[in-house]
Amino acid sequence: xxxxxxxxxxxxxxxxxxxxxxxxxxxxxxxxxxxxxxxxxxxxxxxxxxxxxxxxxxxxxxxxxxxxxxxxxxxxxxxxxxxxxxxxxxxxxxxxxxxxxxxxxxxxxxxxxxxxxxxxxxxxxxxxxxxxxxxxxxxxxxxxxxxxxxxxxxxxxxxxxxxxxxxxxxxxxxxxxxxxxxxxxxxxxxxxxxxxxxxxxxxxxxxxxxxxxxxxxxxxxxxxxxxxxxxxxxxxxxxxxxxxxxxxxxxxxxxxxxxxxxxxxxxxxxxxxxxxxxxxxxxxxxxxxxxxxxxxxxxxxxxxxxxxxxxxxxxxxxxxxxxxxxxxxxxxxxxxxxxxxxxxxxxxxxxxxxxxxxxxxxxxxxxxxxxxxxxxxxxxxxxxxxxxxxxxxxxxxxxxxxxxxxxxxxxxxxxxxx
Amino acid sequence: xxxxxxxxxxxxxxxxxxxxxxxxxxxxxxxxxxxxxxxxxxxxxxxxxxxxxxxxxxxxxxxxxxxxxxxxxxxxxxxxxxxxxxxxxxxxxxxxxxxxxxxxxxxxxxxxxxxxxxxxxxxxxxxxxxxxxxxxxxxxxxxxxxxxxxxxxxxxxxxx
Numbered sequence: 001x002x003x004x005x006x007x008x009x010x011x012x013x014x015x016x017x018x019x020x021x022x023x024x025x026x027x028x029x030x031x032x033x034x035x036x037x038x039x040x041x042x043x044x045x046x047x048x049x050x051x052x053x054x055x056x057x058x059x060x061x062x063x064x065x066x067x068x069x070x071x072x073x074x075x076x077x078x079x080x081x082x083x084x085x086x087x088x089x090x091x092x093x094x095x096x097x098x099x100x101x102x103x104x105x106x107x108x109x110x111x112x113x114x115x116x117x118x119x120x121x122x123x124x125x126x127x128x129x130x131x132x133x134x135x136x137x138x139x140x141x142x143x144x145x146x147x148x149x150x151x152x153x154x155x156x157x158x159x160x161x162x163x164x165x166x167x168x169x170x171x172x173x174x175x176x177x178x179x180x181x182x183x184x185x186x187x188x189x190x191x192x193x194x195x196x197x198x199x200x201x202x203x204x205x206x207x208x209x210x211x212x213x214x215x216x217x218x219x220x221x222x223x224x225x226x227x228x229x230x231x232x233x234x235x236x237x238x239x240x241x242x243x244x245x246x247x248x249x250x251x252x253x254x255x256x257x258x259x260x261x262x263x264x265x266x267x268x269x270x271x272x273x274x275x276x277x278x279x280x281x282x283x284x285x286x287x288x289x290x291x292x293x294x295x296x297x298x299x300x301x302x303x304x305x306x307x308x309x310x311x312x313x314x315x316x317x318x319x320x321x322x323x324x325x326x327x328x329x330x331x332x333x334x335x336x337x338x339x340x341x342x343x344x345x346x347x348x349x350x351x352x353x354x355x356x357x358x359x360x361x362x363x364x365x366x367x368x369x370x371x372x373x374x375x376x377x378x379x380x381x382x383x384x385x386x387x388x389x390x391x392x393x394x395x396x397x398x399x400x401x402x403x404x405x406x407x408x409x410x411x412x413x414x415x416x417x418x
Numbered sequence: 419x420x421x422x423x424x425x426x427x428x429x430x431x432x433x434x435x436x437x438x439x440x441x442x443x444x445x446x447x448x449x450x451x452x453x454x455x456x457x458x459x460x461x462x463x464x465x466x467x468x469x470x471x472x473x474x475x476x477x478x479x480x481x482x483x484x485x486x487x488x489x490x491x492x493x494x495x496x497x498x499x500x501x502x503x504x505x506x507x508x509x510x511x512x513x514x515x516x517x518x519x520x521x522x523x524x525x526x527x528x529x530x531x532x533x534x535x536x537x538x539x540x541x542x543x544x545x546x547x548x549x550x551x552x553x554x555x556x557x558x559x560x561x562x563x564x565x566x567x568x569x570x571x572x573x574x575x576x577x578x
Contacts, residue, residue, distance in 0.1 A: 069550035076535075077559055081566050112442055239470050239496065242524025253496065260499045349441040352492050352503060354473065363474055365492060380474040380492070388527050417550065 041070045045148050045403035048413030056399060064394045066387055071417035079377035083343035084110045084184055092178040094381060095415040097140050098133035098358050099179045107182035108263060109353035109364035113346050114318050122186045122311040123264045128302045129181065131295040136165045137358035138288045145285060145407040146217060149226040154213050161209055164202055171195040185319030186312035200303055203296045210292060227281040231393035231405035234279060242385035245360025246291060247409060250276050250283035257356040269301045281408035318344055343372015359383055359410060383416035419500050420445040426467060430460055444503065451506040451515055458521045461493060469493035469502060475528035477536035481562040486510040487538055508538060517543040535560035
């Protein structure tokens with residue numbers, strides 16, 4: 001290709017200036033230094049296997065193409081050949097920072113399809129575990145955002161708190177990470193009184209620890225300069241791009257499915273929806289910090305109001321019978337056999353059920369043709385939709401802000417890639 | 419609320435074009451494939467409906483000789499807090515539907531995903547590439563005739 005004439009003249013001017021040892025030469029337009037930078041999929045700041053192709057002009061981002069799919073495991077295909085119960089462990093691996101929330105969301109979706117409801121105690125406990133999972137996810141956000149902009153202490157402190165939560169999860173579900181705690185129509189088992197005491201201790205102590213972290217960040221000049229006004233997205237664009245969750249609430253849009261379309265027992269509980277109007281990384285940080293305090297409020301109310309009773313609905317042919325009954329009653333043995341081997345018999349129909357997950361709207365669309373397996377199960381994962389707004393947020397920012405913006409969006413690739 | 423939405427749709431597009439069903443208080447409306455962009459624009463812009471958020475868009479393989487593939491749109495209104503599900507059908511041979519990226523920007527990736535998984539082509543899409551599978555992959559994994567174990571040789575493996 002022939003070089004353009006202005007390129008030639010500019011080059012000769014540079015050469016002439018070098019020969020003359022003239023350092024005061026200036027150019028109208030910047031030198032052509034467009035660069036394509038490939039970030040990921042293996043990059044510590046991308047929170048998983050997210051790959052970004054960034055076009056840079058100097059240090060300014062002028063274009064960004066996110067690439068997903070490096071963690072695609074085909075859960076939607078797997079769902080079509082596993083019974084409704086068999087799919088529960090797979091939901092742990094969607095947003096692996098808040099598996100309890102995914103378990104709850106999935107159980108609610110199948111229960112909506114079947115037209116059943118979990119007993120009150122199970123519903124309250126589901127609120128409790130969902131909010132614990134939200135805190136766990138937001139603590140991870142807090143730590144990683146602070147670390148990505150250079151404050152390593154907060155990361156350690158956030159992980160210290162998450163460690164306590166994992167001990168609680170272990171007591172609740174028997175596993176720290178992959179909980180698989182909910183069942184269709186209830187929970188795997190009741191929570192022990194000692195565990196509730198642990199939860200109480202944890203939520204009583206957490207506000208103090210959050211304050212400690214805020215002391216390090218809220219007036220920290222480096223932190224503020226790295227996040228204030230960075231990654232701005234206007235509310236109209238955020239809605240157009242399908243941004244939900246804390247990201248949307250940081251743009252001044254008051255939308256929270258727990259308030260808008262209450263599920264479980266959220267309408268019996270008192271909590272606020274934090275909304276900030278900046279639309280930048282700092283606003284997203286503030287929203288999540290406030291949400292953690294709201295979650296603490298919710299958990300404290302659950303601990304007070306928690307009703308006694310069963311955590312498992314008694315719905316033969318729909319809900320797995322309790323093990324002690326399976327071993328002693330003929331009918332329950334038959335139901336157990338049928339549900340485990342052939343699945344529940346749902347009605348023909350299609351439902352979409354969504355909950356407010358820590359990252360946004362987590363929805364399950366189930367199309368059932370009356371068999372024990374879903375004909376189609378679509379997971380509407382918040383991270384997948386949220387990642388689309390990354391390009392808008394990054395336009396015009398500096399290369400060093402890229403990691404701060406990703407951290408402020410808090411994507412989890414297990415969920416985005418399904 | 420659901421009946422209001424159906425009435426608004428019927429008065430705008432006629433009784434014959436709108437086919438509404440309800441299940442568990444959820445409204446599903448089947449509309450003609452060629453009308454989808456018009457219907458979506460009406461649903462988004464009408465002040466009484468105002469479905470401003472495309473919550474989800476996905477494909478559905480009915481595995482029937484006619485009308486094999488469906489595209490499902492789950493819409494949500496942030497101001498009115500209601501939902502609707504739209505559905506359009508397309509044939510097995512040369513499945514093509516119009517894109518709604520001009521109405522909701524979020525449709526971009528969701529349509530790419532549907533194309534990737536079902537091979538449904540969205541006409542007018544600005545960047546219709548695969549989103550999960552490798553670009554050189556030839557099949558569409560969520561189709562019912564794609565085996566669960568995969569097709570041997572469809573993904574190139576390193577040589578021994």
